[in-house]
Amino acid sequence: MAESVSTMDNSDEEEFYDVPDSFIDPGCEERGKTSPVPQSDYVPPPGEVTVLTTGQETVSLGFSLTDYSVGCRLRLDYSCEKHRDSLFTDDSGTVKVEGLNPGTEYTFSIIRIADNGNQSKATLLSVFTEPSPPGQVIVDQASSESLSLHWDIPAGEVKSYIVTCYDMCNEEDIVQDTTDTNQLTLRNLKPGVCYSLLVYAQLRNGKLSRPTITSTRTKTHLEILLEDLGLEHHYKERLSLSTILGLDEKTITDEPAKCNSDLPWYFLKKLMMVNVTARNVKCTSACKSNCGDPQLDLDNLVTSLDSDDMLNPLDLITALFLCSDGFVQQEMALKMSMCQFSVPLLLPNCDTKQCTLMLWALRDIVKKYRPQSHSESKGFIEDRIVASKLPMISFVRLGECSLSKSEILNKLLSNSQQYHDTFVHCNMECGDSPRRISNGLAEMTWYLPCGNKNMDVFSEPVAVANLRGDIASFDTQFSFLCQTSAAVFVFFDTLDSECELLTNQQHKAQIFLVGNHQSKGFSLDAVKKVATKLNLNNSNILLKAKHRNDADFVKDLREKVSNVIEHSKMKMGIEQMADIAHELGITVDEDSSECQTAKQNADAITAEIKDILQYKEAQLPLQGQIWKELTCLEKEEFRLRNVGSENVEDYKSDLQVQKTELREKQNSYDMSNAMTCFINAISSPGIERRYFLKWLRMNLDNLSRETLSDLREQYKKKCKNSENKEEIKEIDKQLSNCSLGTEHFFREMGQIYEASLSLSQTNPSRKQLQNLPNLCAELLLDGFPLELVDGDASNIPLRWVSDVLSQLNDLVSPQNKILVVTVLGVQSTGKSTLLNTMFGVQFAVSSGRCTRGAFMLLIRINEDLKKELNCDFMMIIDTEGLKSPELAQLDNSHEHDNELATLVVGLSDITIINIAMENSIEMKDILQIVVHAFLRMTEVGKTPKCQFVHQNVSDVSAHDKNLRDRKLLLEQLNEMTQAAAKMEKKGENISFTDVMEYNPDTGNWYIPGLWNGNPPMAPVNAGYSEAVYELKKNIIHILGSCKSSANNILGFTEWMKSLWNAVKHENFIFSFRNSLVADAYMRLCTEFNKWEWNFKKEMYTWVTNAETRISNFGTVAVKTEISDIRELLTVLKSEALIKLSKWETKLLGNLDQYFKQTEGHVFLVEGYKQEFANSAKNVRREMESSVFYQLTAAADIRQGMAELDRIKGNHTKELEERVSALIDECSQKKVKMTEDELDKEFDKMWTETEKELSFSKMEVVDIFTSVSHRLRTNLSHKGSHASKLLSQKSLQRCGLDAFKYTPEGLIKRFQNTFTQMFNISGHTKDVQQIADSIISMCTQFVAEKNQFKSNYHDTYIQEILHMIDERLKNNQDVKTDITFEVSLKQHICSNAARSFQKMHDDFVRENDPYRCLNKNKEKFRADFKDVFHDRDQCQKKAEEFTYRCLRPAVEDFVKRSLGPDIIGEMLTCDQFSTRIVFQHSVLLDLLSVDEFESYLSYISSYEDYVKKWISNQIVERLSKDSTMFKLEDKHVQSSIRSINDAINKANKQKSGNLKTFVQNVCQELATKLVLSQDALGAFMILNNADQEQFARWLTECVKNMAQTLRKQYKETNIQMKLQNLHVNPQNQLFTKLIGCGKQCPFCKAPCDAGGSAHTEHWASLHRPKGFGSCRFLSSKKLVTEICSSSVVTEATFCCNATNWEFHPYKRYKEIFPDWKIPPDGSLQASDYWKYVMATFNKQLAKAFNAELADIPTTWKQITHEEAEASLKESFNIK
DSSP: OOEEEOTTOOOSSSOOOOOOGGGSOTTHHHHHHSOOOOGGGOOOOOOOEEEEEEOSSOEEEEEOOOGGGTTOEEEEEEEOSSOEEEEEEESOSEEEEOSOOTTOEEEEEEEEEOTTSOBOOOEEEEEEOOOOOOOOEEEEEEOSSOEEEEEOOOSSOEEEEEEEEEESSOTTOEEEEEESSSEEEEOSOOTTOEEEEEEEEEETTSOBOOOEEEEEEOOOHHHHHHHHHTOGGGTTSOBOHHHHHSBOGGGGOOOOOOSGGGHHHHHHHHHHTTOTTTTOOOOGGGOOOSTTOOSOOHHHHHHTTOOTTSOOHHHHHHHHHHTBOHHHHHHHHHHHHHTTOOEEEEEEETTTTEEEEOHHHHTTOEEEEOOGGGTTTTOOEEEETTTOOBOEEEEEEESOOSSOHHHHHHHHHOBTTBOOOOSOOTTSTTTTSOOSSOTTOEEEEEEOOOSOTTTOSSSSOEEEEEEEEETTTOHHHHHHHHHHOSEEEEEESSOOSSOHHHHSSOOSSEEEEEEETTSTTOOHHHHHHHHHHTTOOGGGEEEEOTTOOHHHHHHHHHHHHHHHHHHOOOOBOHHHHHHHHHHTTOEEGGGSHHHHHHHHHHHHHHTTOSSHHHHHHHHSGGGSHHHHHHHHHHHHHHHOTTOTTSOHHHHHHHHHHHHHHHHHHHHHSOOOHHHHHHHHHHTSOHHHHHHHHHHHHHHHHHHHHHHHHHHHHHHHHHHTSTTOHHHHHHHHHHHHHHOOOHHHHHHHHHHHHHHHTTSOTTOHHHHHTTTHHHHHHHHHHTTOOEEEEETTTTBOOHHHHHHHHHHHHHHHTTSOEEEEEEEEEBTTSSHHHHHHHHHOOOOOOOSSSOOOEEEEEEEEBOHHHHHHHTOSEEEEEEEOOBOOGGGTTGGGHHHHHHHHHHHHHHHOSEEEEEESSTTOTHHHHHHHHHHHHHHHHHHTTOOOBEEEEEESOOOTTHHHHTHHHHHHHHHHHHHHHHHHHHHTTOOSSOOHHHHSBOOTTTSEEEEOOSBSSSTTSOOBOHHHHHHHHHHHHHHHHHHHHOSSOOEEHHHHHHHHHHHHHHHTTOSSOOOOOOHHHHHHHHHHHHHHHHHHHHHHHHHHHHHHHHHHHHHHTTSTTOOOSOOOHHHHHHHHHHHHHHHHHHHHHHHHHHHHHHHHOOSTTGGGGGGGHHHHHHHHHHHHHHHHHHHHHHHHHHHHHHHHHHHHHHHHHHHHHHHHHHHHHHHHHHHHOSSOOOHHHHHHHHHHHHHHHHHHSOOOOOOOOOHHHHHHHHHHHHHGGGOHHHHHHHHHSOGGGTTSSOOOOOOOSHHHHHHHHHHHHTTOOOHHHHHHHHHHHHHHHHHHHHHHHHHTTOOOOHHHHHHHHHHHHHHHHHTTTSOOOHHHHHHHHHHHHHHHHHHHHHHHHHHHHHTOHHHHHHHTHHHHHHHHHHHHTTOOOHHHHHHHIIIIIIHHHHHHHHHHHHHHHHHHHHHTSGGGSSHHHHHHHHHHHHHHHOOHHHHHHHHHSHHHHHHHHHHHHHHHHHHGGGHHHHHHHHHHHHHHHHHHHHHHHHHHTOOOOHHHHHHHHHHHHTTTOOOOHHHHHHHHTTOOOOHHHHHHHHHHHHHHHHHHHHHHHHHSOHHHHHHTOSSOHHHHHHHHHHTTOOBOTTTOOBOOOOSSSOSSBOOSOOOBGGGGTOBOTTTOBBOOOBHHHHTTSSOEEOOGGGTTOOEEGGGGGGTOTTBOOOOOSSTTTTHHHHHHHHHTHHHHHHHTTOBOOOOOHHHHTOOHHHHHHHHHHHHTOO
C-alpha cells in the first residue's frame, strides 16, 4: 500500500520526529544569519514521497519528478534505535532501501542536492517495515480443556501477540487471546478436539504479521488419566499376561506406591496374588498425615483432607481393563471374583461414549454353590458363570442420591457374621474421590448360597448389577439392564414427576423405587405420579425414613430382592445378554474376528464329543493303551524285572522289537480329524492361537465337569474306607478315562511326533511334523503350561519334551538361563493354588485330583531382577498330589510317587514341600518320599533346597508355638533320612541336614487357610496372600543368594533326560548317568590336568637345571662357595621342597577357586573335590620322591667321577709339561727336524710318561650283591617266610626263563585246571597278566637307564621295587601270596642286575684313565707339532672347542629339554586332554580301522596296544608341519643365544689369557649346558691361540654348528630321536592317561576316573563279557551280556573274589566296593561293543576257543554310524 506524505503532514500512520543533528545541513545556520539567498541558488525539497512497498527488510519509496530533478541527486538518511545508515541515488522515480530490520519503525530524511552542492530542506518520513511472523510454535502441554504453548520471538519491535484457536471440525468455535510474552495457555477448550492454532505478532502501530500456524489436539479425560497412571502406551499396545506376570523388583519389594503411575502395578501385583487389599490405591504422597505437625492450623488440616487429588479405585480398574488384552481382562476378572470384588459387566469408554459387554472377560469364572434344593443331598452345582441362567437384580441411580447405593448393596449381600466390601463405596479408602472415567460402568457380582439356612442371605443364586453414575447420562446402559434384569432398583433423592427416562422404557424388569425421605428435594407427590405411570404398588417402593436405621432398611430391601428371586421367571445367562447388547449398539468383547474364528475352531473339535472315552479312543488313539504299553516296555528295559533266566541282551533285544512294533502301530493310524483341526488351529497367528486354546480348554472343562464331579464325589466317599480298594481303583481308572483337557491333545501331538521319528528321515510324514516342537515352544514362551510328566502313563515323552525345549532355547538364545521352582505335597492340599497365588499363574484348579503328572510353565524375569537372579526365566513346575497312605497299595503308587518326587526335586533349584497341617496323617508319608529324593540328589553333587509350607495354620504365634513341633519334625526327618540311606545303601549316621540345606527356623512357613469365611461367598484370606507373598520373597532371595548358577535351557533338558532315565531304573535304588555331570567332570579333569602338567613341567625344568649344576660341580665351569657335593645336594633338596610346596599350594588354591565359580555346573562335581585335592597331594609326593631320587643319583655319580676327574686332570697336566719340555728340547736343536723325527720324539716321550704315571682303575662293583641287599631290605617287613624264600635261590639263578605263575595248593591247581578247561578268565590268568604287565614296565625302566650310559646307582633298583609295590597295591582285588611277590621281585631284580652290571662295566671301561689318556694321544701329537712350528691355532682350537665341548653339550641339552616339550605338545591335542577323551579316541580309531586283529590286541594286551597307539600318535603329530624340528630348533637357538652371550661377556672382560677366557665362557654356560671335562681338559693344553682371534673364530664355528645341528635334526628319524630322550613322552603320557590302570572286574573295561587319588573306579563304556573270553559252561558259547545290564538283573556271578560262590550282580559292591557300575542308562549306550561283537563273532570265538555267541537280532541291525554315535554318547563327547 503506497502512502503519500507532505513535508508538513503529521498523520497517525507515519509520524515526523525532530531531525537528528547529523541530518542538519551545515550551511543552515549561516543562511539563517545572512541575507536571503538568490533564487537561482534555491534547491526545492523533493516532491511528494510515496511509500510504494514495505517488506520485512526493504522499503521502496516513490518520488514525483520535477524540473529540478534533472542534474540533482538524493540523499536518504534512515535510522531506528539500533540501526543508522545513508543512501545516495539519482533523483529518479523510485528508490529501494534494503538491509532493514523487520517490524521496526525507521525515520527517513530525504534531501535533494544540486550539482553545485546546494541542498534542499529535508523531507522527513516514518515507515514501519513488515513484521516477521513468530517462530516455530511448540505445544508444551495438552490437557482435556487447555493447551500450553510457546513460540520463538521474531525480530523486530513486537508489541504483543494474538493467538487464535479454532475447532478444525467446527470453524465457528473460536477462542482468541492476547499476550505480551512468547507463551500462553488457552483454557476452556473442549476435550478430544483437534484445534488449529494461529499466532500473530502485532507491532506498536497495530500491524499484524503473517500467522505461524500449527495444529494439535486436546486430550480426552481418558487420555489424561492414562497419562497420570503411566498407561498411555498400553491403550493401543494392550497389556499382556507375560508383561504383568514377569518378575521384577516391584514384585518382591514392599515399597508403597509413591505416585499415581505406580498404582496400576501395585494393584496388579496384589490382585494377581488374590490379595483383598488390592483396591486400597492411595499412594504415599497422598497419605501424609498432619499428626506430627506441632502447629495449630485447622484450615490446613481441613484442606489436606481434600480427596480430589486421590484416585478412585473404580477409575483405576476401568483404566486397566481398557488397557489390557482379553486374556489379562479374563485373569483380572477371575482374581477379582476370587476376592469377592465386583467385576465389570459393561465397560464404558468415556471418549467414545461406547460401552462393551465383558462376556469374554467373565467367561473363565467358574462358581460352585449349593442351593436349597441340593441341601439335603449335599450335592452342589458347579458351572461357568456366564452360562448360568440366574435372575439378575440391577441397582441404578437417578440424579443425585444421598444414600450410598454401593454400601447398601454390600450390606445386602453380607450376612451378619461376614461383611465384605464387594462394591467400592464412598466410605472406603479413596472411594469418595471423584470418578473421572468410570461413570457408566456396570459392575456385577453374584450371591451364591452354601446350603445352610442360618447363613445364606438368599436361598437361591442371584446376579447383582450396579450401574455407576446417573442413568440420565447413561441411557444405553440403563436400557440394557432393564431388558436383562429381573428387577431394577432405582435410587433417587429427587424425582421428576414426568420422568420420561423411567416411563418411556419398555421394561422387561420390575421397577423398584428406592428414595431417601430425609433428603431436601424429596417429593412424595412426584413419587406417586411416577408410581402411577409405572403401575407400581407399595411393594415396589422403598423409602428411607428418619425413624428407620440402616439395618432395618437393608432388611426390607433384602425381603424385596428375595421376593423377586423367588417369583421371577426372568433368568438369563450373560451369554444370552450378548444379543440384547447388539440390539442396543453395545459392543461385545467376543466380537473380534480372532476370537470368533478361534471359537469356531474349538467348537468344531468339541462338537464331535458325545462320549469322552469313545472320543479319546477314536480321535486320540496314540496316547491310549499303546503309549501305556510303550511306557511299561521302557521301564522294563531299565529294570529288567521279568528277565528270569533268559539272556539279558536277548531279552532287551526282544523289548526293542516290541517297542518298534508299537511305534509302527502308532504310525499306522492316520491323523484324526480332531488332531488335524487342533494342529491347524495352533498354527494360526499368536492372538488367534491363544483364543483357540482358551476356548478349547473351557469347552472341554464344560464337557467333562458334569461327569467328573459325580465320579469325584464317589471317589471321596470310597476313600473314607480303605477296604474299598478295588472300587477305588475302578473309579480312579474312570476318572482318568473321562478326563479330557488340552493336555490330552498336546500329549497326542507329542506321540504323533515321537512316532514319526521312527520313520526314515526322507519320509514325507516325518518332514511335515518337524515343526510341531516349535509350535509348542512358542506356546510355552507365551505362558501356556506344558505337560512334563504324563500323569496317566507315568512317563515323560523324552524326545518330544527335549525337542520342544530345544526349540524354546533357539527362540530365546542367548537369554536362555532358567531357575526352577517346584511344589510337592499330598493331593488336594492346595499346591496349584499356592503357585497360582504366588506367581499369578493359572494352573488347573478344581475339586478332587486336579493335576495329573507334572506341568511346567515359564515366567519371564525382567531386566531389573536378572542381575540378582542371574537368569532370564523362572520355570514353575506343578505336580500331581502324592497319594495318601491309605491308597499306597493302589497302582504301585509308592513307586509312582517316588519317581515323581525324585524327578521334580532333581530338576528344581528350590522345592516347596506343601503340608496341609502340621501334624497331618499324610505328612510322614510325603516326607519319607521327599527324603529319598533329596538323598539321591546328594549322589550327583546337587544340594537341594526346600521350604516346608504348613497350610491352614492361622494363629499369629504359630511360628513360636510350633517350635517343639519343628524340633520333632527335624527328628522325624533325621530318622527317615537314616532309614532311606540304609535302603539306598548310602551308609549310616546321615542326618537330614547332611543331604540338604535346611534350617528349622527359616525353612518352615505357616500359612493360614485360603478362604476368609465360608465359601462360596468367602473372599480369599488376606493373611493367606500376605503369607504366600513373604514365601515368594524368601524363595527369590534364596535363589539370588545361592552359589549355583542357573541352567541354560539345553542344560535343563539334559538334566531332565538323565534324571528320568535314572529314576526309571529301580523303585528305590537310584542310579545316575548324566551328561551335565559328565561334562562338568570332564571340565574339572581338563583343568586339573593343565595345572598338574604345569607343575610337572616346571619341576622337569628345575630338575634338569639342578642335574646340570651337579654335573658341572667341581669343574672349571663352576665357581661356588660350596665345596662339598653333599652340601650342594642338601641345598638343592631344600630348594626342591620349597618349589614343591609352592606348587602344591597353588594346585589346591586353583582347585578351591575352581569350585567357587558359578558357571559350568561346578556344584555337580563338588563330591569329587576331595579326591582331586588328594590327587594334588599325591602328585606332590610322587614328584618329591622322583626329584630326590634323581638328585641323589646325580650327586652320587658325580661324586664317584670326582676322583677320576682329578686323576685324569693330573695325567693331562703331567703330559702337558712333558710335551712342553719336548718342544723346548727340539727347538734348541739347530737342525731342522722332519715330521718323522718329531713323531719319533713324541712317541718316545709318550712311552716314557705312560711308564712313569700310575693308572689306578675305577673299582668294579658286583651289582648282584647290591641288588640282593636292596631286595632283602624291601622284603624284610614281610616276615620270615619271605626271607626263607629269598634264601632258597640265589639272584644270579633267577630270571633266566620267562616268568610263569603256578598256583600253590591242590584246590587252587584244580580251580586253575577247571578254568583252563573252559577257557574262563580265572585267577591264575589274572595273576599272570599282572606279572607280565609289571615285568614289561620294569624292563622298559631298565632300558631307559641303559640309554644314558651313566654309572649304576642304588636308587635305580629302589625305584624298580617301589614300582612293583605300587602296582601290586593297585591290584589287591586279585589275591596274591608272598610266594608270588618274592618270585616276581627276584625275577625282575635279577634281570635288572644283569643289565645294570653290563651298564656299570661299560661305564668303568669307558672312564678308565689309561684309556682316556690314549684316546687323546693323536690330539696331543697334533698340538705338539703346531706349537713346535709356531702355527696359528685360533681356527683349529675354535673348531675343537665347538665340536668336542659345545656341540655334545647342546645335543645333551636338547635331549633333556625335548621330552617335556613333546608331552606339552601332545596335551594340546583333544585326544590327550583327559582320560575319558583319550579312551574315546582309542576306541574311535579302532572303529575307523575296523580290523579284528586290532581289537584283539586292544582286548588281550591293553597296555602294549595303548603304548603303541600313543607312540604312533606322537610320531604322527611331530611329523606334521615339522613340529619335531621346530621343538628341537627352539632349544638349539636358545643354546646358541646363550653361547654367544657368554662369548660376548667373556670378551668384554679382556683377560688376555685364552684359558681364563674359556673358563669365563664355561662359567656363563654352567647352569644350562653340561660340558665334558675330558674334552675341556684336552682342549686346554698347548693352547697358544690369540684370545680375540679365537673369539671371532669361535663365534663363526658356533654359527656353523647351529646349521649342522639343524640339518642333522631335519634328517634324523623321529623314532630314533624319541628313544634317546631323558624324559620319555610315551611313558609319561601313558602313566597320565591310563590313570590307576584298574579294569572292570567283569568286562575289563579300563577305569576312566580322573585324578590319581580317586576312591571309586568307573568306566564310561562297558563291554559284553564275551570280550573277556567269558562263556556259558554248558554250551561254551561266548556271553553277550554286558555288566552294566547285569547289575540290574537278578543274575549271579562267581569268581576267585567270591571264593567261587555265586553272588548276585545287584550286590556286586559287596565284592568290589571300589567299583561303580551304573546300570545301562540307555539301550544305545553300549552299541559300540555290540556292533563289534556282532561283526567279529566268528573271529572272537576262534580266538577264545569258544562257540559262536547268540547275537541278539537288534545287535545285527546296528550300523557303523550308530556305533560311532553311541561312543560319543557314552563318553559325553559333544
